Structure formats: structure tokens, C-alpha cells
Amino acid sequence: MLRHLDIRDMLIIDRLELAFQPGLNVLTGETGAGKSILLDSLGFVLGWRGRADLVRAGAAQGEVVAEFDLPAGHPAFAVLEDAGLPASDELILRRINTPEGRKTAWVNDRRVSGEVLRALSDVLVELHGQQDDKGLLDPKNHRAMLDEYGDLLGQRGKVAAAWRAKSAAAKALAAAEKRLAEMRDEEEFLRHSVAELDKLAPEAGEEAELDAKRRLMQAAEKMRADVAQAISALGLNGAEGALSDAGRWLDGVVEHAEGRLEMPMAALERALVELGEAQAGVASFAERLEFDPAELEMTEERLFALRGLARKHNVLADDLAGLAETLSTRLAALDGGEAELKQLQAARDREDEAYAEAAAELTAAREKAARALDRAMGAELAPLKMDRAVFETRRTEAPAGPDGVDAITFTVATNPGAPSGPLNRIASGGELSRFLLALKVCLTSDQAGLTMIFDEIDRGVGGATADAVGRRLADLASGGQVLVVTHSPQVAALGAHHWRVAKSVEEGITYSRVLPLSQDERVDEVARMVAGDTITDAAKDAARALLKG
Numbered sequence: 423m424l425r426h427l428d429i430r431d432m433l434i435i436d437r438l439e440l441a442f443q444p445g446l447n448v449l450t451g452e453t454g455a456g457k458s459i460l461l462d463s464l465g466f467v468l469g470w471r472g473r474a475d476l477v478r479a480g481a482a483q484g485e486v487v488a489e490f491d492l493p494a495g496h497p498a499f500a501v502l503e504d505a506g507l508p509a510s511d512e513l514i515l516r517r518i519n520t521p522e523g524r525k526t527a528w529v530n531d532r533r534v535s536g537e538v539l540r541a542l543s544d545v546l547v548e549l550h551g552q553q554d555d556k557g558l559l560d561p562k563n564h565r566a567m568l569d570e571y572g573d574l575l576g577q578r579g580k581v582a583a584a585w586r587a588k589s590a591a592a593k594a595l596a597a598a599e600k601r602l603a604e605m606r607d608e609e610e611f612l613r614h615s616v617a618e619l620d621k622l623a624p625e626a627g628e629e630a631e632l633d634a635k636r637r638l639m640q641a642a643e644k645m646r647a648d649v650a651q652a653i654s655a656l657g658l659n660g661a662e663g664a665l666s667d668a669g670r671w672l673d674g675v676v677e678h679a680e681g682r683l684e685m686p687m688a689a690l691e692r693a694l695v696e697l698g699e700a701q702a703g704v705a706s707f708a709e710r711l712e713f714d715p716a717e718l719e720m721t722e723e724r725l726f727a728l729r730g731l732a733r734k735h736n737v738l739a740d741d742l743a744g745l746a747e748t749l750s751t752r753l754a755a756l757d758g759g760e761a762e763l764k765q766l767q768a769a770r771d772r773e774d775e776a777y778a779e780a781a782a783e784l785t786a787a788r789e790k791a792a793r794a795l796d797r798a799m800g801a802e803l804a805p806l807k808m809d810r811a812v813f814e815t816r817r818t819e820a821p822a823g824p825d826g827v828d829a830i831t832f833t834v835a836t837n838p839g840a841p842s843g844p845l846n847r848i849a850s851g852g853e854l855s856r857f858l859l860a861l862k863v864c865l866t867s868d869q870a871g872l873t874m875i876f877d878e879i880d881r882g883v884g885g886a887t888a889d890a891v892g893r894r895l896a897d898l899a900s901g902g903q904v905l906v907v908t909h910s911p912q913v914a915a916l917g918a919h920h921w922r923v924a925k926s927v928e929e930g931i932t933y934s935r936v937l938p939l940s941q942d943e944r945v946d947e948v949a950r951m952v953a954g955d956t957i958t959d960a961a962k963d964a965a966r967a968l969l970k971g
Contacts, residue, residue, distance in 0.1 A: 423903045424547070424873045426489040429463045431481035434934045440921065446899035448917030449907045449936070450947055455923040456934030457907045461549070461877060464488065467517045468547060469527065469539025477521045485518045490546055490873075497545040502529070505538045513546075515539065548866050549875045550858065558832075558858050559845050565788075565830040568815060571865050572791025577784045582824040584777040591773040595766040602763065605752060612753045615735070619746035624728055629739040632725040638710070639718045649708045656701045665694055777822070784826045789817060792830070795864060802860035805897075807890045808853065811836050813860075832861070855879055856891060863898055873903045880910040888912035911951035915968035920944050944969060 429438040434456060451457055466476060467486035477484040490513040492498055502509040508530050517527040517539070527534050529542070558567075569578050605612070654660060669690055676683045732739040755762075792815035799813035812835040820829035835842035836853055845857055859879050866872060880891045892913035898904055899918070908914050920939045925932060939947055945965045946957060952968075953961035 423491045423493075424488060424905070425491050426487075427464060428485075428487040429460075430485045431478040432463045432466070432476050432484040432486065433459045433478055434925070434932045435459060435463065436478060436933055438934075438936055440936060442903065442905065443919045444899075444903050445918035446896045446916060447903070447905045447919045447921070448914045449905070449921045449923055450909070450914050450951060451923030452925070453909075455925045456936075457923045458877075459934055460923065460936065461875070461907065464547075464875075465549070466519065467515050467527075467539070468543035469517075469536045470543065474523050476519055481521075483518050483520050485516070488515045489513070490515070498542055501538070501541045501545060505529075505534065505541075507532050507534070507538075513542075515542070545872070547873045547875060548862070550862050550877065550879055558861060561829075561831045561844065564815075564832050565825060565828065567832075567865055568788060568791055568795065568830050571795055572787060574784065574787050574791060577780075577787055578825060581777070581780045581784050581826050584773070584780040585822075585824040588770075588773040588777040591766070591770040595763070595770045598762055598766050601755075602760075605755065612749055616746070616749050616753050618731065619742065619749065622727060622731060622742075624731070624739070624742035624746065626740050626743050629725065629728050632721055632728070636718065636721050636725060639721065646708070649704060652704055653701070653708065656697060656704065661697060662694075662701070665690065665697065669694070781822065781826045785817070785828050788826075788828055788830065792817060798864045798867070799860055802863055802894070803856070805890060805894055806856040806860060807887050808836075808856055808860075810838055811853070811857075812842065813857070814842055855881055855883060856887070859891060859894065863894070873905065874898065875905045875907075877907045878909065879906065880908055880913050884910065885912070889916075892916040909951065911948045911965065911968055914951060915944075915948050915965070916971070920947070922947050941969075 423444060424442050427438075427440045427442065429435050429440075431437075438460075449457055449460065462473060462476065463486045466484075467488045490498075492509075492511050492513050494511075498513060499509050502513075510530075514530055515527070516529075517525060519525050525536065527536065527539055529538060569575055656662060658666075669687070672683055672687060672690070676687060728739045728742065732742055735742070735745055737745055795815050796813055803809060803811050803813065814833050814835075816831045816833055818829045818831070820827055832845055833842045834845055834853075834857060845854065859876070862874075862876075866874065876895065879895070880888050883891060888910040889912040892910065893916060895904055895906055895913065896916045896918075906913060906917070914920065921936050922939055922943070923934065923936050925934050927933075945962055948965035948968055949957045949961040952964050
């Protein structure tokens, strides 16, 4: 409940403090006196997006402070908790604005963003303003309103999740079908290439080995003679024989050399060992030089086959093995593509079925909520002197989407036997105001602790009808708080608390003042609303009669 509103330096308001009360609070005054500025200022501190030029001319900044009382369990506590803000039964919102348009806000002395203010405003205040009709009259908004009225947001979320899953399954299937179609276009190439690569069975590093082997075999004839001479030079007729002879000769004298030949003899033995290793290595190499001439031909054929296939696929010969694996994988995917498609089609069908089931459940719930809303509207219209009017929530089929398969439209028939149609086409100005009042009441009936603000909800009506609107507003305010900006004396007279908004010029500067009215002052104000600028005794008598109820 809004307890206090403090406005400083906003447009033509220099300083204004208002202490609102429970029940029906009415604000009256001449057109242009500043009633809309009052609502603009309240909207500013609540984070609503509105006009930017709110700061009073010559002021360093504009400031608005709003204080609310929060009963236990009020939904504002959840918003405060989510934002990490301290909470108590008193909520203080403060927001300042500079002439340059820089805005800063606090909640309970903690700096916050405009998003936090707007989240709080959603559970603190419900405004029906002169421009608010567009939201209620636009059929695009009716489905969301019905879902909120019927507490169907959870079911709508389930449908949205099912729609996302359905869309993802369809997308996966389409992508697989596209991939498979592309692979089918190259199926002949894949099968031929995989068969060719499998037949050759290339290995990484094989080209270098074959090239080295080929060069060795090509040079083998010349090397064979040189290697044979080397073997001869290292053998018994060469180095081995000479070293062996030297060893025998030294054996005959070593015992008389008094140890001086021990080191040379050891070195000679090592030389014989090294010589043996050299002989073995050369002999092994000589064996490699012995090959069948057909082997050279086979080596060259495979080397040329590897290089030719590498050129064909525009890769290095060493990359042929990897290419073979890649192409084999693609071919396997092609061969298994039909099975994958069947799996994806089955998944798509399951998601389609799950979405259809969730959407059907939401449709049934919407139809039930629509009947409940129609009954509630019927009960609301009767005391507004529209007991013969019929409000109907219509559901028609809509293209499937994340919000289901339903289009929702609020329609009315204002007289028996008259055709029904959209609110803004069927209802007259006065009828429209009453329909919208009833609809607003129904849509917010379960929002405890909500301050409801009506800006000229009574426009287009007068006499007994205006009285009926005022009495409905009073009934609505009996369990909470309602603020009404009105030009109707019948509505103003039913207020529990009354403020007059007036404009004055002081030293060439225009100011807007808001004053609480005493009972006698209320008589004068209601009389002014009845008679205009010239207040007669008859107007005062009419005002007293209205105030007595």
C-alpha cells in the first residue's frame, strides 16, 4: 500500500508531500492543473519508461520518494530477495533525475537499476491510465492476460519447452537429410576412392622408405664391387690377417718386455673387435645389395602409384592414409544415413506428439479459464449498470508456436441480440470505460497488497452510471487501496480521502499544488465539479447530497 509520496522539483512541482490512506483516494482539479504530472512522478520512481524532461526548470535535479507498507507474504519480498536487497514491512523507493537525463535509484538505501524498480512496480501498483486502453484492447495481449488470470504460466512454460524440443528435433532431422543428400551426390566418388585407397593401403612414411629403397637398388651395381673390395681388404688377406700376424709376433716377445707391451697388446685386441664389427656391418650391407631385379620394378610401381594417387586427391603421399580413413568414415555415414534418418524421424515424431499433448492441455486449461473470466466479468458488469451486456472470451485456432495453438480475443455484445465483436469496435466511450474497469478488476483480483490507480476511468459516463462506477471503485478499495484521478463529481463524492490539484503562478513561476480537503472544502470542490466556475447554492446542495451517498 502506498503510504507517502514526496516529490521535489519535477516539472511544475517544487515540493509536494502526500500521505495516502487505505481505501478510495480521489484526486480532482481543473484540466492542466498537474494531475498527470503527479502520475508521471509516481511512474518515474517506479521505473516506468516515460517522458524524459521531468526536472523543473532551473533545478539541479528532480527527486521522488515513495514509501509503501508491505503486509506479510507480499510478493515484493521475493523481488527484494532475488535482488539481494534488505526487506522489512516498510519499502522506500527513491529516484533522482538530472536535467541531462541521468537517473539514479535506491531501494531501502541500496543503489538499484531501473529493472529492479520495474520488477517491484509490477507487484506494488496497477495503473489504468488514459493511454492504458491500448494494452487491454489489443488482441495480441489477450492470450497473455488470460494465462495470467488462469494461473497458466507454468503450463505455458511447459508448452514453450516442448516447442523448443520439437523445433530442435525438426532442425536435426533437416540437417541430417541435407547431409545425406550431399553425400549421395558424391556417393560414386566416395565408393571408387575408398576402394582405390583400400586396395593400395598406403601407410604414413611409406613414400620416403620406398624412395630410399629404390635409390639404393639403382646404385647397387656400382656399390657391389666397391663393397666386395672393402670386404677383401678387411678379411684374412687384408687388415684382419695383418693384425692377427702382428698379434702372434708380439706374443713371442711379450714375456721378455717387462710389461711394456701390455697396453699395445690390449689396443690390438680392441682393434680386432672393432674390425670384426666393421666386417659384420659391411657384410650385412652387401647382402642388401643382393636383390631380384623384379623387386626394383615392384618398388618403383608402388612408389609411382602412391605419388599418382596423392596428386589425384591433391594431398601429400604421407596424408593418403588419413584421407582413406576420412573417406571411409563419410562412406560409412552414407551407408548408415538411412538408419540415422529413421532415428531422427522417430525423435521428431515423439517431440511433435509431446508438443501436441502439452498444447492440448493448455488449450483445455485456457477454455476453463475463459469460462471463469466470463463469469467474473458478468458479475462485475452488473453493478456497473451493464447487466444486459455480454463479455465473451473467444478461442480460435492459431499457428502452432511456443505459446500454443490458441488465439484469444475478448469480445462484447452491449445489448441483447446485438452481434458481439472486439471491445474497441463495439463499445462506446462510456461503455468501454466500464468494460475496462471490470476487466482490470478481474485480472488483478488475486493480487494482494496491490495499489490500483485509475486515471479518468469514468470518462464518457455521467449521472447514475458514473455513480455506479464510483461505487464499484469504493467496493474495490474497501479491501485495499485505490487512487482515482477523476472529473466526475459522483466518483469524487464516494472517495474516503480527497485531494485537490491546483495550479498557481507565484512571482511569474507556475506551480502545481496538491491539498487534502476537509469536509467543507470537499463540498466546494464537488460543487465546482457539478456547476463549473460559478458555484451556486444549488450546486452546493447537490454536492452535499452526493457526499452523503
